[in-house]
Every structure is written in C-alpha cells, then in structure tokens.
Amino acid sequence: MEQVGQMPCPLVKEEGEGVKWVRKELRGMDGRFKIANREALIGVALALFNFGWWFFFAYGLGDASPEDYSYVFGFPAWFFYSCIVGFLVMVALVIIVVRWWFVEVPFDEEESS
C-alpha cells in the first residue's frame, strides 16, 4: 500500500481497497485493533457505570420530600453524591483506566509528515 506522494485526500484509486483494508484488519491481523476494541468496551462500561451512579443517587436520595432532605456541605445529599462526588469518581476512574489499561500504539506507518 504505497501511498507516498499521492494527494492527501483519500484517493482510494484501486477498487475496493478501503473495504479490503477493513476486512483484513478486522480479521485480527493488526494487533492495534484488538487494543482499540478493548478500549472502546472500557468506554462503554465507564459510561454505564457513570449513568448508574448518577441515576441511583439522584433519584434514590432525591425522591424524598424536600423537607426531609439531608445536606452535605450545604448541598442536598442527592445532588452532592450524584453530581459532585459522581464527577470526582469518574475523573478518578478515567485516570486509573487510562494510566493502567490503555496501551500506547503508533498511528503512522506509511505517512510521516
């Protein structure tokens, strides 16, 4: 796949080249894609966890009548745990996941600008 010297727009000159590439890569010939797939699944898992935390504290604790709310640092408890603590937890999780599970892979193989 020598594309050096071509124009930088995606000129897929040979027919089906792009599709072939997808097929080849998806068959697992490129280890980078295994990493990418795993990291995408981690992203989905984080989002589900994020949503669960947010929903559970907001509507779990916030369902009481406002007179019965307890307060943390001046905020209603549901808000404090769902929005403030939830945000901090997500930041911590993203840092942990990226530092320990995400793998650095090279992007460029043919074009180095």
Added chain:
Amino acid sequence: MNAVVVSLFIFLIIIFIIGFWSSRSLNQVPEDSFLQEYFLGGRKLGGFILAMTMIATYGSASSFIGGPGVAYTEGLGWVLLSMSQVVTGYFVLMILGKKFAIMARKYKAVTLIDFLKGRYESKAVVLLAAFSIIIFLFSAMAAQWVGGARLIESLTGLNYTTALFIFAVSVLVYVIVGGFRAVALTDTVQGVIMLVGTLLLLIATIIAGGGVQTIMSDLVAENPNLVTPYGAEGNLTPAYVSSFWILVGVAVVGLPQVTVRAMSYRSSKAMHRALIIGTIVVGFIMLNMHLIGVFARPILPGIEVGDKVMPMIAQEVLPPWLAGFVLAAPMAAIMSTVDSLLLLVSSAVVKDVYLNYVNPSATNATVKKWSFTVTAVLGIFVFLMALNPPDLLIWLNLFAFGGLEATFIWPVVLGLYWKKGNKYGALASMVVGIASYIIIDQFFPSLLGVHNVVFPIILSLIAYILGSMMTQVSHNPLTDQPH
C-alpha cells in the same frame, strides 16, 4: 461597562495574534499537504489542545448563555441534567479512539466524510453526508452568529448590525488565515478563559449569596422544588432527564465537528492526556456554569429572560474589569463553536463535493484558492442570514444537533467496529435517522416522555443492521464494485 468593552477588545486582539501566528505554519508546509494542514492542523495536536478544542467546540452558546438561564428557572434538576455531559469527556475519544485515528490515517481522511468514503466507497453515502452537514451545520452556525452578535450588543450597547459585523470580521479573519490549527489554538485560549472565568464567577456568586447553605435555604423558602431533581414545576421526569444522556452525552460521538477532532491528534499519548483533561474540564465547566445559574436566583430574583442571567450576575457580583474577562467566556464559547463549524462546512464543500466529484484533478493552488474563497463566501452568506434570521433557520438549528447525531452515529461507530456493516446499511441508517427524527419532531414530540432524538437513534441502528444483513449475500464487500 467600559471595562467590559476593554476586556473583550483585548480578548479579540489576542485571538487575532494567534490566528496570524498559526498562519505561518500554513505557509511552511509542503504544497501537497495543504489540505491536511488547513482542515486538520497536520494531525499534530497534543493532548491539552485536543481536550480544549473538543470542549470549546462542543460547549456552545447554549451551555454558556442558555444553560445557566434554564438552571436559574428550573433549579438543581437542570444541573443534574447538565452533568450528563461529563460522559462526553471520555466517551467520544474512547469509542472512536485509536481505531478511528488509524483508519483515518489509512484513508488519508481529513474530514468525517473522507472516512465514510474510504469505509463505504459509495457516492450516495458521501453526497448524503455532505448534504446533511452543509444544511444542518450551516443553520447551527448562523444561529450561533446571532447569539454572538446579541451578546456584543448587550455588552457594548452597539446596535445589532454593527455588533454582528464586528463578530463576523473577527471570526472570518482568523479562520481564513489560520485554518484548523488557528482554530484549535484559539479554542485552547478560549477553553482556559471559560475554565478560569466560570470558577471566579462561581466563587463570587457564592460569596454574594452568603454561602451555599444560605442560598439553598433561600431557594427552599421560595420553592422547595428548586432543590429537587424534578425541576421547579416538578415536570422533569427521570425518563426525560436521562434521555439527555443520549442527546448531549453518548450520541455526541456522531457529531461531525467532534469526530473531526478525533482524527487530528498527534499520538496515542496525546489522546490519553486528552481523555483525562477533557473529563476534568468538561465536568468542571458544566457543574460551575449551571450552579451559577441556580445560585443567581436568590441574589437577583425575577429575571424574566434566561439569556440575561449570566451577563447580569457577572456584572452584579464582580468588579467591572473582571466581569469583562468572565463575560469573554461565553463570547469565547460562541466564537470557538462558530469557527469550527465554518471550517467544517467549507471542508464539506471544497473537499467532499468539489474535489471528489466536480474537479478531482484540481491542482494544489486551485484547492487553496477554493478553500479560502469558499470559507469567505460562506462567512458572508451566514452574515446576511444572521442579519435577519428566517424562521426556518431557527427551526433547523434546534433540529441540527439531534439530526446530525441520528444521521452519523451508526455509520461511524458500526463502520469502525462491525465488519459486516456496508454501504446499504449506512445509507438506510442515515435516511431512517433523518426521516424518523423529522416525523417524531413534527408529529409525536416527546414520545413516551423521552427526548425526540432517542427513537431515531434506535431506529437508525435497526436500519443499519437490517440494511447490512439483507445485502450480505448478493453484495459481498470484497466483490462489490464501488461506484
């Protein structure tokens, strides 16, 4: 008042300097990579700039002016809703992630449409995608121009036409001279202004309100619903609020202005940094902005127009020069959204339509001339539209965000991760996504109590899968003849 104008003026000067400074890198690149440099900054963005440009593009007028205004009216329930955007900080980059970066380089893709062209090899997919980007983003952009001009108008007292003119000239000059890199760099400056500005304003607002505890009891005294997750009238249902996780959360993966950034970074190290920085910054800004809106209520009761909450509270609780600096934040948000959209629409015209189908053998000099000309002409055209915005424009703008998501999310995501996905699936998904969104928006708004975007996204998923499965046997991607 004067200090406000001076601060804004200084802000605009800084933006100009950055634009001209980055234009030097445009002149230094080899002739044949002009497109990549102009529309994508040469794929050289580092982690910090990447995070900031994604947030600044995404956090538009609505999050800085409209959002706090609604939070003022609805109370903490709206802050809860806005926190669904934290997910965008990591989700977009994790999902598109390394795969998108690798594939985009493989296809030498400079725009989202290049990626779709490389993946599906279908003229119909490319033209449909270009068409929806041009229509939806153009309207979204014009509406932002109206917002930007209104903000200048309210801060300086100039009339609307003059304000719009100032806004248009500032945006156009640096988008035309600097291209994507200038836009990304100014986004970064603007992102930092937003970050610092909202923090200062939040602190000043809490002090002016007598502390969080006092503010909360003032809110309860006025209307206890303001401190519940259900909104001032109690009509923010969990289903409705949760559906914003799709509209402004995970489905943002399909927005072209966001995806183009996911192919612009230098290395996976930059992407990792951007994941962390992006999550922190987007959550911080969203939480602060919307809390300011809620906290403003006991301090300045009875504001009728939501859009005025931010400017009024800033001028109330901060010294004038600082208020000017803080109000540069929404200005920054609007400008950085507009410049990205302008560049994207211009790339759709020049690259995706002109170079692909009108004149594929255009020389670099011609492409360069076209890029500058189209960007300038589009800018002038938007200016004319914004002078007297037609009703259709306002409707299209409200529609644009969800419309683009319903169009692009599955062709992009499943195109990356599902090998059986093909052009028929992509076409079916785009058509069903747009059509069902229009139908639900017009005839069945808030179906089952969720936002209108939810069902079109589900339907377009089904269309993608069915479309691809039904054409598997007769149209194997390996033997399929493109064009």
